Amino acid sequence: MDLMTLVGPVMTSPLLYPLLAGLSSLDGVVPMIPSEAAVLAAGVFAHTGTPSLSLVVAATALGVFIGDHLAYGLSRSVFGPRLINRSQHVSQTVAAAGQQLNSRAGLLIVTSRFLPGGRVTMNAACGTARLPLSRFSPASAIAALAWAAYTAGLGFLGGEAFVENPLLGLAVGLGLSLAFGGAIKLTRRRTTRRMARPRVRPLPYAA
Known part of the structure; x- marks a missing residue:
């Protein structure tokens, strides 16, 4: 029995939608939860009509929105700085991101x-x-809806492209998602470095 046969009953169950919402919520606080893989798998199965692609996107977006506010509230509480400061890398990254929030x-x-x-x-x-x-x-x-539509859409396209091998469609969707995320990260890093370069002004001409 392959993996897709095992997850098939879950993907065709009405409980899939609250499950996606729950995983997407918890993923905002515990990043190790594989919510992206679950949404991609739901998108792969959605090309057959069950589950509903629109409901997959809606449930995922709702879960992401809730998870964002859970993480926001936790980091704003007295426990936030204690958790963030446990890792020097995380604290530096959060501080660097916080410096840019006022403008964009x-x-x-x-x-x-x-x-x-x-x-x-x-x-x-x-x-x-x-x-x-x-x-x-x-x-x-906006971010929750965009990410939910993008991730479920990747799975849907993978399911249509690899009808006879849904697992391959899921793998392709994961690969494309990682590649897209890496491209955005590289672009942002280059933009940040370019903006951080000091601008050398020419010296005034001395007569």
């Missing part, structure tokens, strides 16, 4: 959703910097 919070929240580990870091930065919910929540909603 919405853009950073949306783009970080597609970066490996970017969701947790940005949510922690927003909570630590006490970014107002009036700015955080709308950006989180």
Whole structure:
């Protein structure tokens, strides 16, 4: 019995939607939870009509939105700094992200959703910097819907392209997702370095 035969009953069950919402919520606090693989698998099965692709996207987006606010609230509480400061790398990354929130919070929240580990870091930065919910929540909603549609859509396309081998479609979807996230991370890193370079002004001409 292969893997897809084992997960088939779950993917055709009405309990799939609350399961996706729960996994996507917990993933905002515990990054080790494989919510992306679950959403991709649901997208692969959705090409047959069951489960519903639109419901997969809606349940996932709702879960991501809730998870974002859980991480935001936790990092804003008294426990946030204690958890963040346990790792020097995490604390430095959160501090660096927090410095850019005043000028482009919405853009950073949306783009970080597609970066490996970017969701947790940005949510922690927003909570630590006490970014107002009036700015955080709308950006989180857009990011959640965009990521849910993108991830489920990748699985759906993989399921259509590899009808006879859904597992291969899932693997291709994961590969494309990782490649896209790596491309965004590389672009952001180059942009940050370019902006950080000091601009040398020419000296005034001395007569």
